[in-house]
Amino acid sequence: MQMSINLNEQLVLVTGGARGLGEHLVRAFLREGARVVINYLHSAEAAAKLAAEAPGRALALQADVTDAVAVQALFAQAHEHFGSPITTVINNALPAFSFNGDARPHAGQLRWEDLNQQLEGVVKGALNTTQAALPGMREAGFGRIVNVGTNLFQNPVVPYHDYTAAKAALLSLTRTLSQDLGPDGITVNMVSGGLLRTTDASAATPEAVFDYIAANTPLRRVTTPAEFADATLFFASSWSRSVTGQNLVVDGGLVKN
Template identity: 80%
Template sequence: MQHSANTLNQQLVLITGGGRGLGEHLVNAFLREGAKVVINYLHSAEAANAVAANYPNQALAVQADVTDVRAVQAMFRHAKKHFGQAISTVVNNALPSFSFNGDARERGMQISWGSMQNQFEGVVKGALNTTQAAIPDMQGAGFGRIINVGTNLFQNPVVPYHDYTAAKAALLSLTRTLSQDLGPDQITVNMVSGGLLRTTDASSATPEAVFDYIAQNTPLRRVITPAEFADATLFFASPWSRSVTGQNLVVDGGLVKN
C-alpha cells in the first residue's frame, strides 16, 4: 500500500539549522513543493520567524539545540500539536559553528580533540537525537524519511578540515547502519553531500581563488548553488526515492564521482 505521506505536500518536514545558510534554501524548497515545514534554529530567531511569517499555515519556527535530547523531544511534541500530524521527514542540516576558510583552518599538528568533539557533538549527536525522536511516529505510520547533509570532502579533501570532515564521515556511517536498522519499518535513511556552495554563511570566508579552482575542475565548470543542492534533496523525500536507502548522493556538479 502506498502511504499518503509519499507525496511532498502531505509531509511534515523538520529542517535543522533552517534559519539561515543552506538550511534556509532547504526550507524554501520544501515549502515551494507544498510541504509543511518545521524551521529549527539555535540563534537565528529573526530569520527563521521571518520565513515562517510568509507561510503562516505551512511553516513553524522552533528554537532548539539539537544536541539537547530534551529540547529535541519538546520540539517534536510542539510540532505535532501545532500541525495535528507527526513529523514524517527529518533533514539533518544543523552544523556547529564553522567557517570554511582554508587559510585559517587548524592543521594536523594543531587540531585539538576539543575541535573534533565539537563537530561530532553537533553533527552526529544532533542527527541521532532527531532521528530517535522521529522513529516512534514513523514506525506507527509505516513511513519515514531521514535525510542527512554530508560533504564531498571525505572523498576529495582538497582542504583538510579535519574536524568537520571526520564528523560528516561518521554521519555517513550512521546513515548506512540506520538504513539497515530502520528499513523493515519502511523508514529510509539517505545522505546528500555537497561541495563548496556559492554562497552560504559558512562559505562566505572562502577565498575567491578557491571558488575559481573548484569551478575549473568541475565538469559543469561552475560552483553549485545552495538552491541547486536543496532541489536535489527533495528527491529523497519524494515518492520517486521510495526504494532508495543507505545511499549518499553527491551534488557538486560532478567534481566527485561517487
C-alpha cells in the same frame, strides 16, 4: 506500511533551517507544498521571518539539536501545532564552522575538542532527531531521514579534519540506520555537497578557491545552495521509495561517487 507520501502531505523538519543552506532547504519544501518546521538555535528573527512567508504551513521552533530533551520537546510542539507527526527529517544543522582554509587547525594544532565539537553537533544531533522522530514515523508507517554530508571525505581538497571526520561518521550512521529502520518503512540517505556558492559558512572562502573548484568541475561552476536543496527533495519524494542507505554527491560532477 506506506511506501510513500507525497511531498505536499509531509511534515518536514529542517534543522538549522533559518539561514544559509537551511533556508534554501526550507524554501524548496515549501515550494512543493509541504509543511515545514524551521529549527534554529540563535537565529530567531530570521526563522520567524521565513515562517511568516508561509502562514499555516511553516513553524519556527528553537532547539539545540545536541540536547535530546530539547529535541523531544520540539517534536511534541510540532505534533501539537500541526496535528500530525513529523514524517521527514533533514539533518542540516552545523556547529559553528567557517570554511576558511587559512584559519583551519592544521594537523599539528588539531585538538580533540575541535573534533568533538563537530561530532556532537553533526552526529549526536542527527541521532537525537532520528530517535525523536521514530515513534511518529512508525505510527505513520513512513519516514524519510536525509543527512547533509560533504564530498570532502572523498576529495579533501582542503583538509578540514574536524568537519570532515564528523560528516564521515554521519555517513556511516546513515548506512547502519538504513539497515535498522528499513523494515519500518523509513529510509535514511545522505546528500553530500561540495563548496556551495554561497552560504554563511562558505562566505569566508577566498574567491580564488571558488574559481579553482569551478575550473575543475565538469559543469565549470560551483553548485548553489538552491541546486543542492532541489536534489534533497528526491530522497523525500515518492521517486526514491526504494532507495536507502545511499550517498548522493551534488557538486557538479567534481567527485564521482
